[in-house]
Each structure stands twice: as structure tokens, then as C-alpha cells.
Amino acid sequence: MSIPSYQLNHLRELESESIFVLREVAAQFENPVLLFSGGKDSILMVHLAVKAFHPAKIPFVLLHVDTGHNFQETIDYRDALVERIGAKLIVGSVQEAIDKGMVREEKGYNATRNYLQTAVLLDSLEKGKYDAALGGGRRDEEKARAKERFFSHRDEFGQWDPKNQRPELWNLFNGRKHFGEHFRVFPISNWTELDVWQYLALEKVELPNLYFAHQRRVFRRDGILLAESDFIPRRPEEEVFETTVRCRTIGDITCTGVWESEAATLEDIIAEVSMARQTERGGRADDKRSETAMEDRKKQGYF
Amino acid sequence: MTEHTELLRFTTAGSVDDGKSTLIGRLLYDSKSIFEDQYEAISKTSEKRGEEGVNLALLTDGLKAEREQGITIDVAYRYFATPKRKFIIADTPGHIQYTRNMVTGASTANVALILVDARNGVVEQTKRHSFIASLLQIPHLIVCINKMDLVDYSEEVYEQIKDDISGFSHKLDVNDIEFIPMSALVGDNVVDRSENMPWYQGPTLLYTLENVHIGSDNNFIDCRFPVQTVIRPYNDEYHDYRGYAGRIAGGVFKKGDRVTVLPSGFSSTIAKIDTFDGELEQAYPPQSVTLLLEDDIDISRGDMIVRENNQPEVTQDLEVMLCWFNERPLQVRGKYAIMHTTKEARCMIKEVRYRLDINTLHRDEENTEIKMNDIARVVLRTTAPLFVDAYRKNRITGSVILVDEQTNETVAAGMVI
Structure with missing residues (x-):
């Protein structure tokens, strides 16, 4: 008789940790919401939430902060997913906020609605009286995120105070708060980009086609390939050409770079990510504005 | 490959001068976990600052304030992987006012790296780090004797430091301790074997991290299942479904096991160990599962x-070793919220038995005012019974945190004696 092995592999251990955190959120908060962007990390979050509460439905409403500048594939995927799991979807619209004069749109070639999302997000959280917002942020993404907690406390203005975070020990998560404050919770903090892809492959999770190699009309700006779109004004010298690309991250179309790639399956993607020499956020124009772009946005209440 | 990759969490402690950031930078760089754009960003910053070469330490300095002051003020988490293992590094600053960060990083670690500058040998900080590693019951300690290039790769220096550490580590609760001479700056014995120290026959740091035995780090003997939440689907298909969701904190639970529910004391039998992927025959730490019992018993979160x-x-x-984290000192007879596994209660700190000097391990029974970053043995009385094990036996059922009821801040972490 062999000695039984009680060792989980790293993907199952990460899965178990995330499920634990999701269940803590359901238990500790009254009105939690899951931020859904249509990207692979939020798809993973929904998948984990379904597993955590099976056979019951997930106890979270999904919130999509919609800049209006989307890849159509993202919206189609989102609507199908919501229908399949029987969840409720709330859409916070940046367009509506602009129309109402709540926020003002940037102008110029590099204009993006990325920064406007923060105001709309905070407004949606306040309107829905949500006391916890689950996000798919990962610590390996960016240096300011490397110091983020699983349970991240936000004051009544939705701000993050990196110097005054609660210490987080063992698996004891302190979700206590005053009225009007809320938490951002990051159940997949410890996952890396490669872990996410390996796990999605292992679990055979269906993904939007944008992640796989496809033909697309693109142009080059500051070394990054962007999709041709009515939402992005082009400079005269920026020539559009067609090539085979895929997205490594999916966000607002104006700041999501696409990569030349032939990866057509999850296995191809895993091989590509293992060999990659650029971080996935390397194609995100929103991070390139300054060295502390992410830290500054997070302090104000960004995802 | 992914089916057999294990997860190992380790913590690093050391001050700016020990070359801790350089060591982590070296591990990431030599294991090819640094991306081109990250490397370009730090080489640009190094150049702007007029530094010679690329400063690998910049990879781990996250926040603006830290880069300005050149220090690390919080726990930062880093990730890298080899075909054998995925690693999570809790990178903590080593300065005395950051004991709280060190304790935080150590709480989930399988391995602690203790950095020693070969030129300075064992200093107060070395003892402090080793003590915290033993207090938090990190199962494995690796002493990295760094900057060997600056002492001419001298075997005598290495042996002396090894003796000095062994001299005090036997007073600590440490079972597994390894010593590795290295130079993070040059790369000796971090990922690649050093050609400069033929007298050292042991493994490199990465080899050690990849092979240290972590299969016994969890408690597989004493079955503990704190209930997080109750799953009740309320639909026709699962009409009578009542599942207790949680993460196994100890032992191996099997279908058919006789179990008792605390605090009620009612007994029943495990009818089913359920997951989304189907039923399991057994479940062990740190699996998240849902237990169903044969009998209808009233069970809720915290049981x-x-x-x-x-x-x-x-x-x-409770008798606990307490690490105090908050600027407001501990109030004897003060009341705090206490969190233990999934249970919350209130508690009063009845008495401070002694304050421990973490540099000398002296127990001070006279001066028992407990301030930020102090460690003390205290007596607690809780408003409701807790179901505890000694921290030595189980790090999950043996640990608590205290929360200030006015500010909601986590003010202390405690380990049950």
C-alpha cells in the first residue's frame, strides 16, 4: 500500500484560496458586487464564484462599468454568461455620466475614457449601496498592486490609503467597516497571468474569441498595436494594416493593445505566455502615462 | 507539468543593506521571471539616478514613498515559477519598526530566508528575524550568508557566521535550518552554482527552495473544519440541500466519518463531501469543500x-503570544473584537504576563506597557467559547487577531500557547 499524498498542485491550491475568500465575502458583507469587465480575470472570478457556492446561485450581482468603447465580442460574451449562470447584471455607463455632465471627456489622439471609469464606478457603488466590490486584480500585474491586500479598505470617498492598510495574517480577513465605507476584495491576488491561463485550460472555460489569434485591421502607436475603431482618432501618419493578432488583456478598446500572435488555442496561449518577454500590461496605454500611473489611480478609487 | 507543480510561500527578511532586494531581483532575473518592459523601466530609472549598471533592487520597490526614501515600508508579494514549483515571496522590510510586516509575511510562509551580510556577521537584526520565524512557526529556515564576494569568498567567515547562528538558534523553536554562502550581486549560489567557492558542496538557494519538503507542513492528524457559510439553494432540484462550506484547517475528513459539531456538541456522520466537480471520498488541508451531514443539526458560520x-x-x-501592531498602545482590561477561524467574539485583555525583548529574548515582567511592534505574553477572556488548538499544533486554529472596535483596525495578532 502506498502512502497517500495530501499535496494539492498549485492551481488547485490557488483555486481553494480564492473560493475561501469569495465565501468570506458572502459571509461578512451584506451587499457585495462582482466587478465584471469581460476580461479573462473577471471571467475567472465568475467561474470561481460559481464553484464556491454550487449548487446555489452566486450571491453577487455583476457590475460592468461600461465606457461605451467596447469590442462588440465582449458585450456578446457578457450577456451570454449572465444568462447562463442566472445572475443579475448592472451596467454603470460612462456615456450617461458624460451626457449628464458628471464627468468630462478627454480630447485629442490619446483620449481615453479609462480615467472616467473611476467616477462612474464609485457612483454605481454608492447608488447600489454595495459594501464590497470584488475585483479581478492580481498582485503580479503592476508594482502598486503587489502591495494590495485581499480585503482592501476604502474610505467614504472610495480612496485607497497604501500607507494605512490593515495587516492581513493567516486566513483571517477583517472586513469590519463604518457606515458608508466599503471594501475592494481581490480573491485572485496570488494568481499570475500564466496561472490564469493554465487554470482556464484545465477547467475548459469558454472565452471570448478576442483572446485567440484572428485577422484584424490595426495601426501602430508608440510601439503598441491598437485596433482600428471609430472610437480612436488616428494621426495622419498612422497607417492601418491587417494582420493576425490577439488580445492578452481586454479592456476599453482605446487603451487595449493587441499583439501579433498565431496562438489559436489555450495551449498555444500558455506556450506563448511562458515564453513572453513583455508583461501583459506592457500593451496598456493607461499604465504608460507615468511611472506611478497605477498607484495614483488606485488611490483615487480605481479598480 | 502543471499537474505536479507545488506552491511554496516564503518570506524574506533583511534590511536595505543586506542586499535583500538585490537577492530577490537576482532570483527573478536568473529564473527568467523578469519581463523586458520591467527590465527597461528599472534600467531607465537606474540611469536617471546616475547608478552604475542596472539596480535589480528597483524591481521590488513598489510605492512612490518607498522609491523616494529608498526603503520598503510594506509587505510586497512577488511571484516566480520553475517547472517544479510556483513561488510566492512575501517581501518584508527588516527594520525594527516593521516587526508587524515581518509577522504578517511570516504568517503564511513555509520557508523563511534570513539574510546576513558576510562583512558584518550576526547582528541584532539577524536574531530578531530568526526569532520571529520561530515564533510564527515557519517550518524551514534558510540562512543566506550574502556578499561573500566582499570577504574574498572566505570559508572561515562562512563557518564563523554559521557557528554564531547555531549558537543562538538552539534556543529557538527551529527544526530545519540550512546555510548557504552567496553573492546576490554577482549571482553566486543563488540560481547558478558558484565557481568562487569550491569549498561549499551544498545546494544553491533555488535548488533548496525547489526541493525542501513541504508535504508535512499542514496538520493532517487533527480534523478541524470551521464553517464559513451555509449553502441552501432554495430550488426544486436541491430542495433539501444543506451544505456547510469551508476550508479544511486540519486533518483528513472522509465520507462516513463520525463528527461532532461545536459548540452544540451534537454528533452526526458525514453524508457527502461535495464540490462543483463532484463528490470527494476525502478532503484535506487546504481544500475548500462543502460538507453534508446525515442528520439535521442547526449549524451556522463560526461553528x-x-x-x-x-x-x-x-x-x-486564552494564553497567547501577542504582536502589537497599532500606534495606540495595548490597554490592559481593554475590550477588543477577536477573530478566530470563522468565528468572531469580543475579548478583554486581562493581564500582560511579560513583554519580550525580541533582540535578547529577555522577559520583562516589570515594564509591561505594550506599544507598536512589541511582543508580549497575555491572558485573554472571550465573551463566547472559542475552539482552539495550540499554535504549534495548528497555525490556523491556533491563531487570532484583535480588532479595535472604534476604528476597526487590526491591532494585534496572537498565537495560542
């Missing part, structure tokens, strides 16, 4: 399912 013949202590009186 604990255990084996009938192996139960934790059910008590309202």
Missing part, C-alpha cells in the same frame, strides 16, 4: 466540525 474522538479545546480563557 466547527471536528472528529468525535479528537476535539480542540473549548475555552473562553
